[in-house]
Amino acid sequence: MNRKSASGYHGIPRWVYAVxxxxxxxxxxxxxxxxxxxxxxxxxxxxxxxxxxxxxxxSLRTSAASTVLCIVLGVPLALVLARGEFPGQRLLxxxxxxxxxxxPVVGGIALLYTFGRQGLLGKSLELAGIQIxxxxxxxxxxxxxxxxxxxxxxxxxxxxSAGSKYEAVAATLGARPTTVLRRVTxxxxxxGLASxxxxxxxxxxxxxxxxxxxxxxxxxITRTLPLEIYLQRETDADAAVALSLVLVAVAVxxxxxxxxxxxxxxxxxxxx
Amino acid sequence: MTFELQASxxxxxxxxxxxxxxxxxxxxxxxxxxxxxxLLGVIAGLLRPDSGSARIGDKELFNLDDGTNFxxxxxxxxxxxxxxxALLFPHLNALDNVAFGPRSAGASTATARETAxxxxxxxxxxNLAKRKPSQLSxxxxxxxxxxxxxxxxxxxxxxxxxxxxxxxxxxxxxxxxLKRVLEGRKAIVVTHDVLDAYMLADRVMVVEKGRMVExxxxxxxxxxxxxxxxxxxxxxxxxxxxxTGDGITTPDGRVFAGQHDSGWSPSPGQAGxxxxxxxxxxxxxxxxxxxxxxxxxxxxxxxxxYGDQIRVRAGDSAQALSADITPAASADLGLVPGMEVRFxxxxxxxxxxxx
Amino acid sequence: xxxxxLKKSFLATxxxxxxxxxxxxxxxxxxxxxxxxxxxxxxxxxxVTVFAAASLKATFTQLAxxxxxxxxxxxxxxxxxxxxxxxxxxxxxxxADVFASADTKNMTKLADAKLLDGxxxxxxxxxxxxxxxxxxxxxxxxxxxxxxPGVKVVTCASQVPCGAATDTVEKASGITLSxxxxxxxxxxxxxxxxxxxxxxxxxxxxxxKGAGDKVKGIAFPESDKAVxxxxxxxxxxxxxxxxxxxxxxxxxxxxxxxxxxxxxFGAP
Numbered sequence: 090m091n092r093k094s095a096s097g098y099h100g101i102p103r104w105v106y107a108v109x110x111x112x113x114x115x116x117x118x119x120x121x122x123x124x125x126x127x128x129x130x131x132x133x134x135x136x137x138x139x140x141x142x143x144x145x146x147x148s149l150r151t152s153a154a155s156t157v158l159c160i161v162l163g164v165p166l167a168l169v170l171a172r173g174e175f176p177g178q179r180l181l182x183x184x185x186x187x188x189x190x191x192x193p194v195v196g197g198i199a200l201l202y203t204f205g206r207q208g209l210l211g212k213s214l215e216l217a218g219i220q221i222x223x224x225x226x227x228x229x230x231x232x233x234x235x236x237x238x239x240x241x242x243x244x245x246x247x248x249x250s251a252g253s254k255y256e257a258v259a260a261t262l263g264a265r266p267t268t269v270l271r272r273v274t275x276x277x278x279x280x281g282l283a284s285x286x287x288x289x290x291x292x293x294x295x296x297x298x299x300x301x302x303x304x305x306x307x308x309x310i311t312r313t314l315p316l317e318i319y320l321q322r323e324t325d326a327d328a329a330v331a332l333s334l335v336l337v338a339v340a341v342x343x344x345x346x347x348x349x350x351x352x353x354x355x356x357x358x359x360x361x
Numbered sequence: 362m363t364f365e366l367q368a369s370x371x372x373x374x375x376x377x378x379x380x381x382x383x384x385x386x387x388x389x390x391x392x393x394x395x396x397x398x399x400l401l402g403v404i405a406g407l408l409r410p411d412s413g414s415a416r417i418g419d420k421e422l423f424n425l426d427d428g429t430n431f432x433x434x435x436x437x438x439x440x441x442x443x444x445x446x447a448l449l450f451p452h453l454n455a456l457d458n459v460a461f462g463p464r465s466a467g468a469s470t471a472t473a474r475e476t477a478x479x480x481x482x483x484x485x486x487x488n489l490a491k492r493k494p495s496q497l498s499x500x501x502x503x504x505x506x507x508x509x510x511x512x513x514x515x516x517x518x519x520x521x522x523x524x525x526x527x528x529x530x531x532x533x534x535x536x537x538x539l540k541r542v543l544e545g546r547k548a549i550v551v552t553h554d555v556l557d558a559y560m561l562a563d564r565v566m567v568v569e570k571g572r573m574v575e576x577x578x579x580x581x582x583x584x585x586x587x588x589x590x591x592x593x594x595x596x597x598x599x600x601x602x603x604x605t606g607d608g609i610t611t612p613d614g615r616v617f618a619g620q621h622d623s624g625w626s627p628s629p630g631q632a633g634x635x636x637x638x639x640x641x642x643x644x645x646x647x648x649x650x651x652x653x654x655x656x657x658x659x660x661x662x663x664x665x666x667y668g669d670q671i672r673v674r675a676g677d678s679a680q681a682l683s684a685d686i687t688p689a690a691s692a693d694l695g696l697v698p699g700m701e702v703r704f705x706x707x708x709x710x711x712x713x714x715x716x
Numbered sequence: 717x718x719x720x721x722l723k724k725s726f727l728a729t730x731x732x733x734x735x736x737x738x739x740x741x742x743x744x745x746x747x748x749x750x751x752x753x754x755x756x757x758x759x760x761x762x763x764v765t766v767f768a769a770a771s772l773k774a775t776f777t778q779l780a781x782x783x784x785x786x787x788x789x790x791x792x793x794x795x796x797x798x799x800x801x802x803x804x805x806x807x808x809x810x811x812a813d814v815f816a817s818a819d820t821k822n823m824t825k826l827a828d829a830k831l832l833d834g835x836x837x838x839x840x841x842x843x844x845x846x847x848x849x850x851x852x853x854x855x856x857x858x859x860x861x862x863x864x865p866g867v868k869v870v871t872c873a874s875q876v877p878c879g880a881a882t883d884t885v886e887k888a889s890g891i892t893l894s895x896x897x898x899x900x901x902x903x904x905x906x907x908x909x910x911x912x913x914x915x916x917x918x919x920x921x922x923x924x925k926g927a928g929d930k931v932k933g934i935a936f937p938e939s940d941k942a943v944x945x946x947x948x949x950x951x952x953x954x955x956x957x958x959x960x961x962x963x964x965x966x967x968x969x970x971x972x973x974x975x976x977x978x979x980x981f982g983a984p
Contacts, residue, residue: 201911201913202911205911205912205913206912206913207911207912207913222868222896222913223868223896223897223913223914254444254446254448255448255450257405257407257435257442258442258444258448259450259461259465260406260407260434260435260436261405261406261407261435261436261438261440261441261442261513261515261519262436262441262461262462262465262509262510262513263436263437263439263441263462263465263466263513264436264461264462264465265436265465266434266436268465269436272450272461272464273450276450276452276453277450277451277452279452301899301900301904302904302907304897305870305896305897305898305899305908305913306873306897306898306899306900306904307895307896307897307898308898311897312898316900319900320873320875320876320900321875323798323800323873323875323876323900324800324875325875326804
């Protein structure tokens with residue numbers, strides 16, 4: 090009776106498929122509806138207008154920068170949360186994850202009171218000649234603020250499930266902690282780090298509320314693609330829809346590429 | 362360069378001291394949870410005891426006594442650890458896994474790979490150099506892990522049940538490899554296999570409940586076990602009591618007559634043990650006629666196949682006895698657990714010696 | 717035009733559903749204690765749904781309250797949003813009786829789509845004013861001051877009405893501004909000024925009034941180059957055109973003008 094070992098018992102009740110289909114449709118259908126509304130003859134001119142190209146370019150640049158910042162700051166954060174032992178660790182985790190549930194506009198207000206001209210750090214920065222408000226730096230900060238939790242969560246999970254057995258072995262072989270981190274820990278959790286980075290990039294790309302509140306909106310400087318869509322919507326719905334489609338396409342490409350690559354690579358396996 | 366350690370860790374009721382001469386390999390035997398892995402963890406620097414100290418020659422590993430609070434991190438100790446699982450770094454091939462230690466010590470990639478090549482050959486794994494860990498069998502991976510540990514040039518090699526996770530076909534090859542590479546090397550092997558102790562160790566230590574209960578040259582401990590665990594490993598029945606003229610008397614009053622070593626004159630009242638193989642025990646139903654010596658009423662607790670014999674276990678765990686009889690005899694007698702029978706031990710096969 | 721609105725509606729629908737239901741609950745409903753002194757022959761009754769530009773929120777909330785007080789048995793349901801969003805919603809069949817726009821452009825869209833009952837009436841005007849933080853850190857006193865180097869000015873983007881007005885003023889006065897940000901709403905401009913991020917912002921005089929002490933308004937003569945006119949009209953699909961017309965009349969009445977001018981609006 091065993092035809093194929095691959096088609097083994099899955100244990101999924103049929104009705105689960107039905108509910109899953111509804112869930113899938115809830116996500117896919119609006120995207121289909123949007124694609125249906127695209128003014129195709131005008132599509133290329135709409136997305137290649139100066140303001141659109143400037144917004145897309147700015148979005149890609151700032152998202153890349155904030156992803157790098159997420160990695161630089163988020164990897165140590167995930168490490169101390171997953172492996173460290175210190176008082177207030179749980180509290181720190183709760184706070185780090187806060188931007189996940191916070192409305193982005195709240196994040197924008199918080200950032201404003203931190204890095205703004207009258208803000209907590211902004212005043213000192215202003216004296217030092219550094220102005221963050223209304224600059225591309227502000228966009229990157231806002232994006233990093235909302236995107237970093239994705240990297241931290243994803244990496245912390247990977248670190249926890251990997252355990253620290255390999256690190257212990259590496260240490261007894263004479264590797265200093267920094268060497269262990271570089272040559273053992275990071276390569277081991279690379280898939281988790283990569284998917285965290287991709288999620289961060291995607292989240293940065295879609296960042297709107299915090300940027301609008303904190304960074305402002307000026308073509309080529311702070312007006313990212315989501316802000317451009319929001320503005321175009323006021324006068325030119327066709328342009329807004331076309332740009333929305335571009336944003337969706339970029340996000341799908343980034344997420345799809347990374348997940349596709351991960352599935353095809355050999356999984357990390359612990360052999361006895 | 363001798364290794365010396367004494368350490369205690371109250372949370373695990375661990376209290377042990379240990380020393381190794383240069384080039385000596387010690388096997389640590391003991392039941393699960395006895396503190397064997399704790400011992401290795403403390404030595405490697407992965408577990409911090411409450412108090413104690415350890416040194417290899419002049420180099421202190423840790424010293425938590427006398428107000429000093431010195432704790433050397435694992436990477437500075439020179440104590441490579443080989444665990445049950447090979448734990449080869451999955452992203453590196455076999456060669457780079459072995460080269461990891463030399464690289465960490467500061468060698469260039471090329472030099473480290475040369476060293477790695479040498480150690481891979483040493484464990485008969487030179488042909489596996491380019492393979493990823495996922496492409497290695499359990500035995501192959503464990504041999505590569507041995508090479509990796511050796512390539513780090515540890516002053517003390519720690520092996521935590523290196524054969525335990527291997528199938529019975531892979532274990533002999535690794536055991537031969539280990540015998541070769543451990544020759545003249547300071548090493549501690551945690552094992553529950555008496556064969557490992559015989560083949561690899563100069564000396565064995567038996568630990569139970571976080572304490573060392575027995576220690577000595579491998580052959581002595583296994584032939585003259587004084588602990589139940591060692592006796593179990595050696596496949597012997599062990600009874601403790603006080604020495605009498607021709608044997609020992611157990612606390613519950615049973616008398617085991619036996620032979621004692623020539624040249625040893627027992628002094629009555631001294632603590633002693635009697636050891637005898639299960640094959641020297643016969644099983645009878647009802648009263649026994651003839652020699653009444655070494656004949657004890659017991660209740661059968663277990664029957665299990667043991668080689669081509671049936672092993673009959675009886676008595677509570679503290680003074681448990683085993684008898685090996687033929688399946689035919691077992692069937693004839695109609696033995697079942699819970700049955701009251703009589704064990705008769707041939708006194709000529711009972712060894713009596715001081716505890 | 718119709719297709720354009722349909723496309724636009726897609727984006728706005730989710731927002732619209734949430735907004736209208738939320739705002740419906742905010743509509744004032746207290747019936748007046750005193751009977752109507754109105755001379756109209758048939759007493760008005762029922763509910764009138766008014767879609768009004770966001771900048772009219774304070775005044776129309778007051779006007780609706782007054783209307784209900786004068787006409788017991790009536791109820792005014794208000795929905796505020798950007799004028800273009802409201803046009804989208806009405807085109808999509810949202811049940812509006814009255815539409816009050818912040819500009820003539822959006823009203824024209826509805827008229828072109830034959831969605832108006834009769835013609836629109838202009839009932840108010842609005843002009844730009846400079847909004848500065850109360851301390852006026854950059855010592856702004858005229859439109860020209862905004863063009864000085866180092867002054868951080870925030871304006872509306874050209875795509876939104878206040879931004880279009882800004883462009884007009886710039887062109888007419890010959891003063892070119894280099895804003896540090898071009899926001900998509902008046903709220904965002906004011907937010908940057910009240911938080912002290914910006915030295916000045918260009919918004920409508922009514923917005924400055926509405927913000928209270930948080931900002932200081934500085935009027936400038938060039939503002940009359942861009943006078944924004946607010947039209948109001950009955951929507952053709954209205955089920956209660958009599959009540960709708962009465963509400964429109966109350967807005968354009970003397971009492972209505974008083975409420976509007978108190979809020980800073982000018983006469984049409």
